Amino acid sequence: MLQVPFIRENKEMIIEALAKRNLDAAGMINDVLSFDEARRTMQTELDNSLSKSNKLSKEIGELFKAGNHEKGNLLRAESKKLKEFEEGLKVKLNDKANDLQQLLYQIPNIPHPSVPTGNSDEDNEEVFAEGTIPELNEKALPHWELAKKYDIIDFELGTKITGAGFPVYKGKGARLQRALISYFLDKNTEAGYKEYQVPHLINEASGYGTGQLPDKEGQMYTVSEDNPLFLIPTAEVPVTNLFRNDIIKEKDFPICCTAYTPCFRREAGSYGAHVRGLNRLHQFDKVEIVRVEHPDTSYEALDGMVEHIKNILRELKLPYRILRLCGGDLGFTSALTYDFEVFSTAQNRWLEISSVSNFETYQTNRLKLRFKDKNGKSQLAHTLNGSSLALPRVLAGILENYQTEGGIKIPDVLIPYTGFDTIS
RNA sequence: GGAGAAAUGGCAGAGUGGUCGAAUGCGGCAGUCUUGAAAACUGUUGAGGGUCACACCUCCGGGGGUUCGAAUCCCUCUUUCUCCGCCA
Numbered sequence: 001m002l003q004v005p006f007i008r009e010n011k012e013m014i015i016e017a018l019a020k021r022n023l024d025a026a027g028m029i030n031d032v033l034s035f036d037e038a039r040r041t042m043q044t045e046l047d048n049s050l051s052k053s054n055k056l057s058k059e060i061g062e063l064f065k066a067g068n069h070e071k072g073n074l075l076r077a078e079s080k081k082l083k084e085f086e087e088g089l090k091v092k093l094n095d096k097a098n099d100l101q102q103l104l105y106q107i108p109n110i111p112h113p114s115v116p117t118g119n120s121d122e123d124n125e126e127v128f129a130e131g132t133i134p135e136l137n138e139k140a141l142p143h144w145e146l147a148k149k150y151d152i153i154d155f156e157l158g159t160k161i162t163g164a165g166f167p168v169y170k171g172k173g174a175r176l177q178r179a180l181i182s183y184f185l186d187k188n189t190e191a192g193y194k195e196y197q198v199p200h201l202i203n204e205a206s207g208y209g210t211g212q213l214p215d216k217e218g219q220m221y222t223v224s225e226d227n228p229l230f231l232i233p234t235a236e237v238p239v240t241n242l243f244r245n246d247i248i249k250e251k252d253f254p255i256c257c258t259a260y261t262p263c264f265r266r267e268a269g270s271y272g273a274h275v276r277g278l279n280r281l282h283q284f285d286k287v288e289i290v291r292v293e294h295p296d297t298s299y300e301a302l303d304g305m306v307e308h309i310k311n312i313l314r315e316l317k318l319p320y321r322i323l324r325l326c327g328g329d330l331g332f333t334s335a336l337t338y339d340f341e342v343f344s345t346a347q348n349r350w351l352e353i354s355s356v357s358n359f360e361t362y363q364t365n366r367l368k369l370r371f372k373d374k375n376g377k378s379q380l381a382h383t384l385n386g387s388s389l390a391l392p393r394v395l396a397g398i399l400e401n402y403q404t405e406g407g408i409k410i411p412d413v414l415i416p417y418t419g420f421d422t423i424s
Numbered sequence: 425g426g427a428g429a430a431a432u433g434g435c436a437g438a439g440u441g442g443u444c445g446a447a448u449g450c451g452g453c454a455g456u457c458u459u460g461a462a463a464a465c466u467g468u469u470g471a472g473g474g475u476c477a478c479a480c481c482u483c484c485g486g487g488g489g490u491u492c493g494a495a496u497c498c499c500u501c502u503u504u505c506u507c508c509g510c511c512a
Contacts, residue, residue, distance in 0.1 A: 043473070047481040057493040061442040079492040
């Protein structure tokens with residue numbers, strides 16, 4: 001969420017920057033400013049009145065103590081009148097503050113200057129690519145065929161238990177998935193990320209904190225009898241919210257966390273070849289990294305995260321590319337996002353396996369996540385996160401790129417984790 | 425699930441209707457002393473709104489109520505602890 005004082009001082013710049021998202025924000029921004037103006041005027045009026053009542057109350061106390069009941073009762077009536085006036089003003093003030101809040105929820109984050117203009121994922125900018133795409137023969141299979149051939153992932157079985165998009169991993173498939181989770185967590189821990197295990201259900205406050213709420217509840221599953229809880233769409237939500245309402249010390253930067261969780265997404269209404277197999281699921285596993293950073297160094301931290309993920313993909317020897325998302329494809333809360341895509345040879349297409357973002361103060365403003373600067377003033381911190389990595393598509397990439405006539409080879413770095421070197 | 429107790433500043437812990445944003449201790453920060461450190465001593469130390477800066481306003485788990493006035497009384501929700509029951 002953007003900060004009102006910041007909007008006040010940078011109105012034109014913000015409108016221009018949001019145009020990169022193909023959003024004409026002028027109306028909303030003007031409303032924010034006028035709502036805020038009105039809010040402050042009312043607040044001042046109320047505060048002055050409250051100040052008067054406070055003094056009056058004090059005076060009444062003294063009068064009664066001194067035994068002057070007559071004058072005391074007189075002032076009591078006066079105070080009562082003042083209170084009624086204040087009640088009315090409070091209601092109006094609350095309404096205005098609410099309107100302002102709702103409006104602020106509608107305004108997305110300002111794209112970083114390096115974000116390219118564009119309307120869709122076709123306009124994303126490739127900034128890096130590495131790895132060799134293997135030459136596969138005519139008989140190469142997409143991963144869902146391989147999964148069936150070697151009996152390691154069962155998509156039909158999952159529909160019996162739950163429905164489409166909830167696969168069952170079996171035997172070496174399950175073991176390979178567990179190996180990947182351990183391997184990713186180990187790599188992240190080695191790089192200084194502290195491992196967490198967090199709840200897989202979140203409350204509304206957490207959803208608001210990282211920006212899933214309001215408006216995007218459609219992507220989450222609700223678990224609810226009286227007070228609503230949501231299945232996490234990503235570990236970003238519980239992990240980032242660990243620091244909600246915190247004021248941290250400057251010397252505690254950087255805060256680096258990693259967590260493995262299942263992720264649940266409704267992803268309503270898309271079917272077809274692009275969502276076959278592991279390409280898009282309602283439940284999948286992911287290892288996430290989250291950082292809380294000083295504003296001065298958050299972009300260095302973002303670069304560091306990108307390098308870290310590159311290293312993992314190098315070790316796995318998967319061909320990949322990195323895209324800088326364009327304004328039209330950039331997530332609501334993000335200022336700058338890099339997507340990592342692995343080339344799926346048998347499908348002849350790129351699969352997104354990681355998304356690394358800097359949210360700057362957009363989340364921390366909602367989270368009230370601050371730090372004390374050198375002058376003792378509290379300032380909003382920056383938050384960042386990235387997948388390292390999303391399991392199903394990495395799995396798909398490995399199955400497809402490592403297939404041979406004799407079976408699927410396991411990448412060398414994973415063999416200590418799997419205990420086998422081939423799926424056959 | 426049943427019975428009871430509690431929730432106050434970074435932590436511990438006073439405070440049962442007015443002068444309480446809140447004693448005291450610990451911790452933190454700054455200074456004195458010291459070659460340096462420790463100890464001791466002195467000062468300072470919650471958050472948000474508002475202002476050029478003050479003033480001023482709000483916040484004692486959340487929400488609502490009583491009152492001229494609430495950390496303090498009432499209702500409600502949440503959470504924690506103790507005992508009993510159940511249970512991986």
